[in-house]
Amino acid sequence: MRRRGLTVLLGALLTLLLGWQIGRADVPYVALSPGPTVDTLGAVNGSGDTCTDPATPAPSPPPSPEPACQLVIQITGAPTTESKGQLRMVTVSVQSGMTLLEAIRGWLSGEDAVVPRKLIYPENKTEQEVEQENKQEFENSQTSAETAALKFLGYQVQVAVSQVTAGGAAEGKLQTDDIIESVDGVAVTSPQSLLDMVRAKPAGTTLRIGYARGGAKSTVDLVSKAADDGSPRIGVGIKAVQPHPFELRIKLDKIGGPSAGMMFALGIIDKVKPEDMTHGKVIAGTGTIDDEGRVGAIGGVPQKLHGAKEAGATVFLVPAANCAEAKANVPDGLTLVKVGTLDEAVKALDALGTGGPLPSC
Known part of the structure; x- marks a missing residue:
């Protein structure tokens, strides 16, 4: 009996050890989770973190190597306005190099998504190459946001x-x-x-x-x-x-991809227009934008919705092409607003202030 009990105990220990080793084994998956959000009307420091008081100058000498706070959208040569609310762009964080246990936790999570690694990092590209492409797309989205916003404000290409x-x-x-x-x-x-x-x-x-x-x-x-x-x-x-009587610059690093384009464009318009387009609300959104102001579909919708909710947003601007996915994953307390163009996004923000009907998903 003792020998049988010892055998069972050893077998259980070996099973646990084997399970532990298997759980630590790398798997070809990555996890997508809610990433940081940034108020395009606000300011960030050198790490990309939001500054609590962008008007306060950095002490001299600074107590840390991080640069002073700076506005995300910088406009000089023309008067700008401040809004009581926020226009927040949202992101997705990618965790690569996952173990089986981490993948299982991700699959069980209500916010994260676990997808095959090759969907994010194709086999013919390195992580560095993908990150460089994402960085270039982010820069291109800023350029298109400037073009679309200036056209909306009357400065034609x-x-x-x-x-x-x-x-x-x-x-x-x-x-x-x-x-x-x-x-x-x-x-x-x-x-x-x-x-x-x-x-x-x-x-x-x-x-x-x-x-x-x-x-x-x-x-x-x-x-x-x-x-x-x-x-x-x-x-x-x-x-x-595109001649215009002021200097415009978007300053935000360490973020990749094109999906912040629409929120950048709205931020530019809100700073130049005298009206407070936020009406004191925390509004999040996502969507690519082209030079003509068309809003395009993006990925990572569920994670971006949860990130917006965690940041205190009550309204989320959704590209029309992403509405079905957004409806299936929207957290409680977050109102979805469907937009297909920059004009539609501005009209939706106006309706938030007047209590008019909103184009819902």
Whole structure:
């Protein structure tokens, strides 16, 4: 009997030891959890943490190596306003290098998601390469947010000539810094729209180009020429310009991906407009944005909803394409508002103040 009991005990200990070792084994999964949120109307320090009082200057010398607090959206050369509420962008934290026990805890969690590692880090890319791509997407989202916000505020994108190609159709007719305004009477609204209109007709087509030079408007006829690949060209390099009477800069590091674009754009508009677009509420949201102000879908919706709730938000702006997923995961006390464009997002914020109907998911 004693020998049998000892055998059972040893077997149990070996089972526990084996289970413990298996639980510590790495698995090819990553965990997605609610990440930090940032008020685009507020300020952060060098670590990306929110500053409690951005108006207070840093002591000199500073007690720590962290830089002083600085506004996320910095506008100089024009009056700005302060809002009583917040416009918070939300993020997702990614935990890689998971063990089986950590994966099980994630699967059982109501906030986290455990997904195959290759969905976040493709096998043909390193973690560093993915992080660099995310950083670039984040920077691009800031640029698009600035463009969309300025257009909303009335500062339209202009397409300027950056160079004239020798021997090209525009040589001797257009000059550097000319603003191309139309092609055959159709307005040019972006560099891409100009390219599309030129390429819509075969090489050898006469195009009437409307342009402005030094404020004076004129037109010129250009006969497009075929490039080496056969595509029609008018022989100019172009760049987008968007004149506005103030300097605008977004300063936020250590975050990646394009999903903060809409909230950056709303933050810019709120700072410039005299009205308090937040109406004293903590409003969170997510969504990519392009130069035309279209709001696009994002990933990590459940985690971002929980992150917003933890940050005290009561309203969450959701890209229209993410509404179904958001409805299935919304925490209690968080109102979902569906938006498809920047204009719709601004109108939704206005409705929060007037008590008007909100576009719900």
